[in-house]
Amino acid sequence: MSEYAASVSAALEQRYANQPEYLQAVQAWLEMIQPAVTDDPRFERLDLLTRMVEPERMLSFTVPWVDDQGMAHTNHGYRVQFNSAIGPYKGGLRFHPTVNPSVVKFLGFEQTYKNALTALPIGGAAGGADFDPRGKSNREIMRFCQSFMTALYRHIGSDTDIPAGDIGVGAREIGYLFGEYKRLTGRSESSALTGKGLTYGGSKIRQEAAGFGTVYFLARMMEQQGETLEGKRLAVSGFGNMSWGVCRKSAELGGKVVTLSGPDGYVYDPDGVTTQEKLDFMLSMRAAGEDRVEAYADRFGVKFYAGKKPWEVPVDIAVPCATQNELDVEDAVMIVANNVRYYVEAANMPATAEALKLLRLSPRILTAGSKASGSGGVVVSALEMVQNSVRYSWSRKEVDDRLRSIMNNIYDLSAAAAAEYDLGYDLIAGSDIAAFKKISEAMIAQGL
Template sequence: MSVISDVIAKVKQTDPNQPEFHQAVEEVMETLEPTVKKHPEYVKANIYERIVEPERGMQFRVPWVDDKGKVIVNRGFRVQFNNAIGPYKGGLRFHPSVNLGIIKFLGFEQIFKNALTTLPMGGAKGGSDFDPKGKSDGEVMRFCQAFMRELYRHIGADVDVPAGDIGVGGREIGYMYGYYKKIRNEHTGVLTGKGMSYGGSLIRPEATGYGTTYFAAEMLATRKLDFKGKTVAISGAGNVAQYAVEKVNQMGGKVISLCDSSATIIDEAGIDNKKCNYVLELKNVKRGRIAEYSDKYKATCYEGKNVWDVIREQGIKVDVALPCATQNEINGKNAAALVKNGCICVAEGANMPSTPEAIKIFQDKKILYGPGKAANAGGVATSGLEMSQNSMRYLWTREEVDNRLLLIMKSIHKACYETAEAYGKKGDYVTGANIAGFTKVADAMLAYGIV
């Protein structure tokens, strides 16, 4: 067996009930095979095995009281995976599906994503199986405060800087930051995604969606193409999807789909800026369901289905796909249908939204495929810019942040493209992203010795 296969086998043996983590490790490790021969120093220092083992992980009880006075108990997590190149950095996810395996998969991916941004940030992830959907503001506040009562011990502006993720938006960040500030008696950049009134950055809510679109545009440009006149399918209806719609519209494309956990809407006329603003209010203010879109506008609603199932079943033509919902939302059948229906480019706004079977189909058919750790790195990149502004006690303009984000996404694309070519895998953004991120972290780990 090779060094790489030994590491994968050990992960599966050590953590047998964490399939998402296994999937992430396999996807990364298998592409690192070319580095084994080129970098014997990594093998000697056992970097490959060390990098798949978190530096530390916390699991804790989160008791809180609902509006009826009932005591509820949830489970909280924070996995600090690697801080070789900077403080731990990664979001918090509040969703019923959250477990240790999912947090480890997300934290592992975060190592390489953060390394690609060129900013000094390590990799981490956290969250809880708490579901904010259907909860009152008071219930969400009490949960967030209970969650922070334990988390505060493990984080800090130069130690670990969490942010938002699924189920954690501006409201939740505000409640957690307010409680951290109260119990620590300090106003510091310990969370990102903060509101503008207390230390946030312009463009942060838009960053992941904008960045994914910028990355897709860079991929299209390698074939002398752009978004103008392209039909674009986007999944999800949260921040990432919302602002991907906005940026695609600015670039001349037409978005025809959105979805949430209950339904998918298809609007063949296109989700223009007016309709996009309605979605922002529906999801961010009213906290409604995407099905309500079809009541207001002429669109078809498919209950209980995701975007990719609908595209497959209805034979809908799309040029570009931006999956922005959740992990493993595009399976092999969906990928085959996208290719058949004319899709030429897939850029992942979510983390690991394509199954291994789907990725293989995209690559075999020479589809431009941008993996999440590269394509959706705009969010954490702008979190890094927020950290910089907090450290300087300074606020950049909207244009400054957006320009820096665009330059970072161009830099990430360039690193992925050139690294893939250097290792004999031209056009393979998965290999390029994984090797470029890995070598940066591995070199830092080597410099520290065995720690």
């Protein structure tokens, strides 16, 4: 690491020692972009790295709401508007008990560089609250969303910051948030939020987009190696929207996902999650809000492994889809031992720094990071904004074709950047460098 980058890293470590997710993401990124940093003296002269790793604005607010028994509760809400060099802030909202300033800043940081790879004019942001929608009634969730938007609405808008969904924030929550935004502003500003329902400005395949995008990126990787998904077995974690999309598109392209997981363990389905019945059951599991994957084993008579992770299953491809740091060194060792050929991240930063290093050093495994392979969701969110602006809804095929084209371009950008700096087939470093160069040039052009 260059002396300048090392000084930025040391300052961050001292300032944010109590924000581990954010610190881990930034330090990993600083290592990846080193070839590009040492290549241009402007970065140190303009202190560009410090400006790129710190958010432009961080919002924190209380969210009071009343449950169905008339009892008041207070949660904590956040929005980090990380970087707007290439367009208005854009990123998800997460409702989950683990949400805190570190998680939100990490998500905003990752989103900034993920969005830059799409070639669409959007900056990076993230937000959410330590509210758990599980076990809450629709009316309780509506009241919470309305209170959350009351605090947030002054800081968002189609040319300022466009939130979308994430963990715990689906079509239902986006609907309540959008409805309250309209009431508070008096404007039917369709691009103020994305992930909307199809009846009021949403885009087709938005629900599946994140998973579809990951599979398209994977398919492009395999194409460059003279392979296809036909007959390949995939280990997937989670069973939410991301996992569901990966299952669907993998099945369409001839592969089969043989594992799903939850906090309770994982299931192994040797026939694969390939039928419409199984895909529909995944949706019903998520809608039930119980966060249990064992229900899949009960329904289809497959094995359930309580308290375990799916990475012990021998497969061709590993695709972590659940959450940050879900995959540790022990899991990485199992993936290497099972001779997995492709490791492709769908979730944001799903592997610990040590686990990812082990996977990247394995000579057999081809790896892709979430900034590149996990960007399908934001691609379709941005396409939703385009459709809103022209007051026209593309067909499902049109959106899917555009998504595939953009994911192929993201792969090509990542591979080209890796080749430019003699990094071999390091798509993770390549994608970080490609995004860094785009944002840094925009920031330099706009002055201090």
